Amino acid sequence: MPFPLYAPLPETLERAAELARRYGLELVATPPDAGYWLALTATRLELAAAEGHGxxxxxxxxxxxxxxxxxxxxxxxxxxxxxxLKGGAMPSVVDATAGLGRDAFVLASLGCTVTLIERSPVAAALVDDALLRASSDAGTAPIAARMTLVHADAAEWLLTLAEADRPDVVYLDPMFPDTGKSAAAKKDMKAFQSVIGDDLDADRLLVAAMAVAKKRVVVKRPRLGAPLSGVPRTGELPGKSTRFDLYAPKKPA
Known part of the structure; x- marks a missing residue:
């Protein structure tokens, strides 16, 4: 069933219809009585909920x-x-689990060309809106110009790339169910996770990423989280709350 998109203002209806067509959303005349929906206000697109989280x-x-x-x-x-990113290196990056695009934006702000892949229509629509607003702001327009959003299954999309289009780095930040061992996430981010779902096929995505990346695959994990299964890491960069696992590309047979 398509995810609902509510546009309360007449001046936002054209943009709402465009988002609905692009991401397979259902444009509704009134917000649902329960659950979640996207709301296009005069200034931004929001994921809203009847439960009243931010x-x-x-x-x-x-x-x-x-x-x-x-x-x-x-x-x-x-x-x-x-x-x-060291010395003069400026790798091209595919963020294959874009989410809300936060890490992708950081990399683009540092000069990288970043392709954001997001299969969730809700997350993709939210990032689409963020890129539109960033493109209209003098301070962020040059950064947004280095970011390209693709709404697709990342594992399938990666394997369609021609040799000339392969990125230097594929970046993964898969979302997994909350085990209860980490600090409680904010209510709004718990809502976001419940809407877009968990990346339980992250192992499949890692295999596709290794087949395509020219230089490395990077997987962001909780600091004490288990690595993705089935493939040995070539290194890791630990931090206070997160860890970056590094994988070498798979050499052609």
Whole structure:
């Protein structure tokens, strides 16, 4: 069943219809009585809920994205080191589990060309909206220009790439069920996870990523989380709360 999209203002209906067509959403005249829906306001697209948690929004202009852009530490950030941003290196990156696009935006802000792959229509629509707003802001427009969103199954999409289009790095941040061992996530992010679902096929995605990446595959994990199964790592970069597992590309037979 298509995910509902509610546009309460007449001036947002055209944009809402465009998003509905692009991501297979259902444009509704009134918000549902229960559950979740996307709401297109005068300023942004939000994931809303009858339960009343804070709205989930992808935002590359203000808030945490702006603070990280201005004070995040540049190439010294763990994610930058993990993808190989050192010296004059500027690898091309496919973020194959884009989510809300936060790490992809950091990499693009540091100069990388990033393709964001997201199979969830809800997450893809939220990132689409964030990119539109970022493209209209003088401070983030050059960064947004280095970001391309693709709504697709990442494992399938990667394996369609021609040799000339293969990225240097494939970046994965798969979402898994909450085990209860980590600190409780905010209610809004728990809602986001419940809507887009868990990446229980991450092992399949890792295999596809290794077949395509030219230089490395990077997998973001909880600091104490188990590595993805079936493939040995070539290294890891531990942090305070997260860890980046590194994998070498699979050599052609």
């Amino acid at each position: 709205a989930v929004v992808a935002d590359f202009v203000e808030g945490a994205a702006r603070h990280r852009r201005e004070f995040g530490g540049g190439r010294g950030q763990p994610v930058a080191k993990a993808v190989g």
